[in-house]
Amino acid sequence: MKLKKVMCFGTFDLLHPGHLNYFQQAKSHGDYLIVIIARDKTKVNEKKPTIFSEKERLAMVNSLKIVDEAVLGDEVDHFKVIREKNPDVLCLGYDQKMTAEELSKKLNSLGMNAKVKKLKPYHPQMFKSSLLKEKITQHI
Numbered sequence: 001m002k003l004k005k006v007m008c009f010g011t012f013d014l015l016h017p018g019h020l021n022y023f024q025q026a027k028s029h030g031d032y033l034i035v036i037i038a039r040d041k042t043k044v045n046e047k048k049p050t051i052f053s054e055k056e057r058l059a060m061v062n063s064l065k066i067v068d069e070a071v072l073g074d075e076v077d078h079f080k081v082i083r084e085k086n087p088d089v090l091c092l093g094y095d096q097k098m099t100a101e102e103l104s105k106k107l108n109s110l111g112m113n114a115k116v117k118k119l120k121p122y123h124p125q126m127f128k129s130s131l132l133k134e135k136i137t138q139h140i
Helices: 017-027 040-045 054-062 080-085 100-109 129-138
Strands: 005-010 032-037 069-072 089-092 115-118
Touching (some): 005 017, 017 089, 032 080, 054 069, 089 100
Parallel strands (some): 032 069, 089 115
16 A cells, blocks of 8 residues: 655744644645755745754654654755655645645646645744744843
């Protein structure tokens, strides 16, 4: 029996319950969860510096039981890992800029027909990385 592969994406700098819920929602759409970790260079280019390095973030996500595989994204071609892993379902977080429709069109243009799901937020007023970083820095 072929495993249904699900893929999701993110920075995961401060791992929190919102991320765990994101992984749970994503995993509910398949059998094998692949998580793509944003690269340090990408975050610097977006002017969103991280606290932890890409290798540290990768190690943290890889240590979670719910995650079957975590890999670093490609610094240049953000679709390279998607093509290599060829998931059946791609899950977007509620706050990711790309819409499900945009991602579906891009996948179709690459000859891929993975389903795209936009996942629900989990208490975003409490568990959003930018808010948590703000609270932490206020207490330093």
